[in-house]
Amino acid sequence: MSEKQLKKQLFGTNGVRGVIGESMNPQLVLKIGLSLGAMRQGTVAVGMDTRTSGPALINALKSGLISAGCNVVDVGILPTPALQYLVKKHFDAGAMITASHNPPEYNGVKLIDTDGTEMDDEQTIMLENILFSESFKVQEWSNAGTETQSHGMINEYIDEVAAQYPSLISDMTISADPGSGPACLTTPLILSKLGCKVHTINGRCDGTFPGRLPEPSVEGLKGLSELVISTNSAFGVAHDGDADRAVFVDDNGEYLEENDEFALMQRYFCKDSVNGVVVTPVSTSRIVEDIAKETNCRVVYTKVGSIYVARKMLELKAKGENVLFGGEGNGGLIFPNFQHCRDGGMSAAAMVALLTSEGKKLSELRKELPKRHMLRDKVFTENPEGVLKKIKSVFSNEMVDETDGIRINRDDSWALLRPSGTEPFMRLFVEANDKEKAEKFCNEIKNSISF
Structure with missing residues (x-):
């Protein structure tokens, strides 16, 4: 395949996402279900996070899969890694309705392959080709799939995570912030099974995310930090919207980068x-x-x-x-x-x-860790390829890595500029041994972006 053929058009780094009623809607998800069903006949597990648009989208997804002849097992609200664990152990494929860390108005779909990993680029492009050409097939009534609900399977994931540390019996006090997402149903129980005493904030499933946004941030986790201090917790843990990530605050309530x-x-x-x-x-x-x-x-x-x-x-x-x-x-x-x-x-x-x-x-x-300072910034442009070309030219005499976007490596610092795989801008990472040097390098990059 050529480089152009290998480029995904609909799906990004971690699935397809969009604002409900705009680029994301039940019609699209129905077609994703039909396309996945054309590629992965058998039994497909589906789940969702807590977003208010989840029920509409998951029912569209199930309609597509069942129409394509797949048997569907709806495992309910659960973290993405819980679905991935269940797919690897029991199913032929999976699909998760989630927009991960994006704001509440977003939702999307992550596709899970038979081995429990997210579907790779080549397979995703095949699915996109089926979707765009509408070459999927609605089966006759006698070949339609079936639906089973099995919301209790989430407990299998909880038990297996705790079982990874069979000799660990801890009496730690821990504070948890599931962020009103599906980790409300898992992380407190996992920690309790390890012997920990668990306090929670934002611990009830709620797709309006009343306590904080799905993306954990220093500002958004102030409540967790206060809970850690007031309960004398060993640490606080918080999750994003589908709980495939975890961030921590230490025993002093300080955010751990x-x-x-x-x-x-x-x-x-x-x-x-x-x-x-x-x-x-x-x-x-x-x-x-x-x-x-x-x-x-x-x-x-x-x-x-x-x-x-x-x-x-x-x-x-x-x-x-x-x-x-x-x-x-x-x-x-x-x-x-x-x-x-x-x-x-x-x-x-x-x-x-x-x-x-x-x-x-x-x-x-x-x-005890080595001291480094990282800056994260955003570059808004309608011509990301042109920006990368310009940066490559400006820094052509330096050590440039093109594994993903452009990374410029120096002895004591580095910078990476790449298009976001989930949002409409470019991400800029700059790291150096101290803040001043990082800021100087960051400005050097941004000042070079002019046409």
Whole structure:
């Protein structure tokens, strides 16, 4: 296939998303269901997050799948990683109605393949071709699929996450902020099964997200920070809209930057390794290299997106590599001994195990990490390809990595500019050893974008 043929048109880095009533509607989701059914005959599991538009979309999805001849099992409201776990264990494919971290007016669809990972680019493009050409087929009445509801299957995921730490009996006090999303039904129970005492805020499923937006932020987690301090919790954990990510505040109520979160987990899972491998995108902090040297590991980089990390982990594992850990520097951590997808529930459980093992407070452990400063910015443009071409030309004498967008590597800093896979702008990441140097590099990039 050519580069042009390989480009997805509808689906982004993590599924297809849009504003309800505009680019996202039941008619589109019906066609996605028919197209998925044309590719994956058999039994398909479907689930959703707590958004108010979820019931309309999931029923459209089920209509498409059943019309295509698939048997559908509706597993109800649950986190995306819970659906991925169930698909890998029981089903031929899956589809999740979610817009992840996007605001409440958004919704979308994530497609899950038989191995529990999100559908890869090649298969997604095949599905898009079926959808755009409407070459799907509505089966005759005698070949229509069936629907079964099995909302209790979420408990299987909860039990299996807790079972990853069979000898861990903790008496920690923990504060959790599921953000009114599906983690309300999982994370508190997982932590309780590990012996923890759990306090919650925004702990009731509500698709209007009355307490905070689905994207965890320093500002949005003030309530969680206050809860941590008032209950003397060991840490606080918060999730995005579909709970495939987890972010933390420490015992002082201070937000733990996601790349520091990654580094602490990386150190924990790789500390006793021999020739271990860690997989992460080019957007992750260079702190991963510091921890890799400390733990005798190797870092393998991918394009931005959990699907690319997961597929690379599976590829390396198939070659006999000792793949120990992976994920993204946004709170999306992948634990390959459990499953190859971002998993917020597993992240919460792993933090309990990490603190128990280290015997130190989270506020103490974060201070031991190498100091780096990362800036995240947005560049709004209608010509992202032109912007990338210009940046490549301006910085042609430097070390440029084109794995995903343009990454400029310097001895003490780096910058990455790439089109967002989920939203209509370009993302700019800049990291240096101190804030002043990062800001200077960031301005250098932005000032170079002129035509």
